[in-house]
Amino acid sequence: MATQTKPILHGYFRSSCSWRVRIAFALKGIEYEQAPVNLIKDGGQQLTDQFKALNPMQQVPAVTIDGITLSQSLAIIQYIEETRPGPRLLPADPKQRAHVRMICDIIASGIQPLQNLYVLQKIGGEKMQWAQHFINRGFEALEPILKQTAGTYSVGNEISMADICLVPQVYNAERFKLDMSPFPTIRRLNQTLIENEAFKASHPSCQPDTPDDMRQ
Amino acid sequence: MATQTKPILHGYFRSSCSWRVRIAFALKGIEYEQAPVNLIKDGGQQLTDQFKALNPMQQVPAVTIDGITLSQSLAIIQYIEETRPGPRLLPADPKQRAHVRMICDIIASGIQPLQNLYVLQKIGGEKMQWAQHFINRGFEALEPILKQTAGTYSVGNEISMADICLVPQVYNAERFKLDMSPFPTIRRLNQTLIENEAFKASHPSCQPDTPDDMRQ
Structure with missing residues (x-):
């Protein structure tokens, strides 16, 4: 898996939904890159056409992983849970x-x-x-x-x-x-x-x- | 399984989140009982102490199933998905x-x-x-x-x-x-x-x- 590229988190430091995804990556021990999207600067970088192509809802987080880009933090975290090893984030029962x-x-x-x-x-x-x-x-x-x-x-x-x-x-x-x-x-x-x-x-x-x- | 009690849906006909759960039960072919909660009558029956004990968020739907009561439609539907046979509601991939x-x-x-x-x-x-x-x-x-x-x-x-x-x-x-x-x-x-x-x-x-x- 040496050639696999790291996931990219498009997020914002203070966004609680971005933080959810950062916690999941950290708990799983997954290395990732951050591509910050400043929600305040320039009237909100999430509103650019460039970001809208990543997430039409124009919200953070979005994560580029395994060749797809996902939005919605819980969908992202469950994708990580279902495809990555490490401590489980959902109980077995x-x-x-x-x-x-x-x-x-x-x-x-x-x-x-x-x-x-x-x-x-x-x-x-x-x-x-x-x-x-x-x-x-x-x-x-x-x-x-x-x-x-x-x-x-x-x-x-x-x-x-x-x-x-x-x-x-x-x-x-x-x-x-x-x-x-x-x-x-x-x-x-x-x-x-x-x-x-x-x-x-x-x-x-x-x-x-x-x-x-x-x-x- | 003859002794198993049917799930009870505490819902409202026009609540879109209640309808989500009804669709899931119907797709899976699961028989259930309905215990209607009128969101308009008497100032809203979801606000009674009786209903608050079922769902502290005082929203429909809530479902009593397998001895527990769950709220939040997507949590309910995924519980049904993970515990009941029938057509899958999430793809395999x-x-x-x-x-x-x-x-x-x-x-x-x-x-x-x-x-x-x-x-x-x-x-x-x-x-x-x-x-x-x-x-x-x-x-x-x-x-x-x-x-x-x-x-x-x-x-x-x-x-x-x-x-x-x-x-x-x-x-x-x-x-x-x-x-x-x-x-x-x-x-x-x-x-x-x-x-x-x-x-x-x-x-x-x-x-x-x-x-x-x-x-x-």
């Missing part, structure tokens, strides 16, 4: 897999799309309250679910796709200054996970496109 | 599976959450334009993708989860009176699929909770 996917989809369909850059730009002046409202609503649902499903991690004692979705969403919650005190399970899981090497190496604060004043 | 999941997620994360009942209630007066905008934006991305991936159906020549997501989203587009003329591939796929028995039997116009004046 079908019910546990269903719980992982349910948690992922609460975040990926029920929270993130309502507080992403594009939607908040349309909301305008009240965007802070709007974002807080939808993250809070999602976390109010996630907290009792995670209380049931969690062990050391979101579902049982293995890191899974649920954790990959949870940590970047907590990062967004903190950006929008959400009061996290009603969510002890989410906070506990996040605190455990952010100490993990794969989550650390993929953190928005240390990517190739992270601005100097946001580096840690 | 990993790249085709990735394309199916990408199409599903464009709809389930990129379109539907932005035009569902809860969000439109928050948007208020401009909800028609808001819904049209987000469905149109998603379809503008889906059209060129489907042009590449489609055969008879959304990805190749087998019905898949992508079709299960597409048809209910077109139904919503029609409800919001979207101009469908710029989307010939989506229209062609929808026209083929709505003639399929599983899509017909699960259609919002003929469910146990469909009001008499909306029956066809």
Whole structure:
């Protein structure tokens, strides 16, 4: 496989969906290249014709891998899961897999799309309250679910796709200054996970496109 | 398996996400019971404590199956796919599976959450334009993708989860009176699929909770 080219991640350091994919690559130990797409500069580089050809939704992330370009972070991560060795990102048990996917989809369909850059730009002046409202609503649902499903991690004692979705969403919650005190399970899981090497190496604060004043 | 209880779908006739699950059950030939949750009556039956215990997100669908209750339609459908025989809802080829999941997620994360009942209630007066905008934006991305991936159906020549997501989203587009003329591939796929028995039997116009004046 020496001739195989590395996957290319077209992402943005602070995009929570890009971070999901970076975590998956890191957990699997897959080397990849980053092709940063600055969502702010020049009115948004995701809006160029060049990027639209990669992802007609004009959002990050997109990943070029094995001769195809995929968008949608969970589709990308499941493709990686199904084609690459390394620690599994979905449990073996079908019910546990269903719980992982349910948690992922609460975040990926029920929270993130309502507080992403594009939607908040349309909301305008009240965007802070709007974002807080939808993250809070999602976390109010996630907290009792995670209380049931969690062990050391979101579902049982293995890191899974649920954790990959949870940590970047907590990062967004903190950006929008959400009061996290009603969510002890989410906070506990996040605190455990952010100490993990794969989550650390993929953190928005240390990517190739992270601005100097946001580096840690 | 005579003693096995049927799955129970807690859904709403007109909910596009409930319809996704009904299509999956129909394609697999799985008998199930319906426990309707009226999203309008009594201020919304999904907001009761009783339903909140089934799905803390207070959305339909939720499915009680094999002793657990799952929410999030794509998690439910993939659980059905992984535990039940019958025609597969995801292709065998990993790249085709990735394309199916990408199409599903464009709809389930990129379109539907932005035009569902809860969000439109928050948007208020401009909800028609808001819904049209987000469905149109998603379809503008889906059209060129489907042009590449489609055969008879959304990805190749087998019905898949992508079709299960597409048809209910077109139904919503029609409800919001979207101009469908710029989307010939989506229209062609929808026209083929709505003639399929599983899509017909699960259609919002003929469910146990469909009001008499909306029956066809």
